[in-house]
Amino acid sequence: MAYDDGNVFARxxxxxxxxxxxxxxxxxxxxxxxxPQAKTHxxxxxxxxxxxxxxxxxxxxxxxxxxxMRAVGRLGxxxxxxxxxxxxxxxxxxxxxxxxxxxxxxxxxxxxxxxMLSPPRV
Ligand code: AMP
Numbered sequence: 001m002a003y004d005d006g007n008v009f010a011r012x013x014x015x016x017x018x019x020x021x022x023x024x025x026x027x028x029x030x031x032x033x034x035x036p037q038a039k040t041h042x043x044x045x046x047x048x049x050x051x052x053x054x055x056x057x058x059x060x061x062x063x064x065x066x067x068x069m070r071a072v073g074r075l076g077x078x079x080x081x082x083x084x085x086x087x088x089x090x091x092x093x094x095x096x097x098x099x100x101x102x103x104x105x106x107x108x109x110x111x112x113x114x115x116m117l118s119p120p121r122v
Contacts, residue, residue, distance in 0.1 A: 008100055
């Protein structure tokens with residue numbers, strides 16, 4: 001799938017629409033999800049034009065990939081959820097119901113998050 005510069009996260013990166021920013025560095029922007037699914041629900045996005053995890057893992061530089069992973073760990077600590085636990089989740093494609101076609105990962109925490117898939121689907 002080709003990258004669409006009109007997607008909502010591209011617009012956030014260009015400053016066309018606001019976000020509640022929690023972290024930024026050269027490669028990553030992180031902000032609160034507009035429709036939180038847990039007490040803590042933050043999205044981390046690369047600044048580069050990647051459609052999904054499949055695209056990012058294949059095409060991003062080592063520096064971009066490392067920056068995203070470092071940011072997840074750092075935010076877990078900074079948001080105060082590292083001690084109690086958190087979930088780090090990325091949706092790729094239709095089976096995972098990816099809604100926004102700019103790669104992003106979710107960080108959920110601040111409460112018991114239940115089992116990984118609830119209810120089990122197999
Ligand atoms: P996904 O299903 O993994 O593609 O998740 C997309 C996420 O983006 C959802 O959790 C939405 O609530 C979130 N979202 C959509 N628009 C915005 C926005 N303008 N600011 C923050 N989060 C958003």
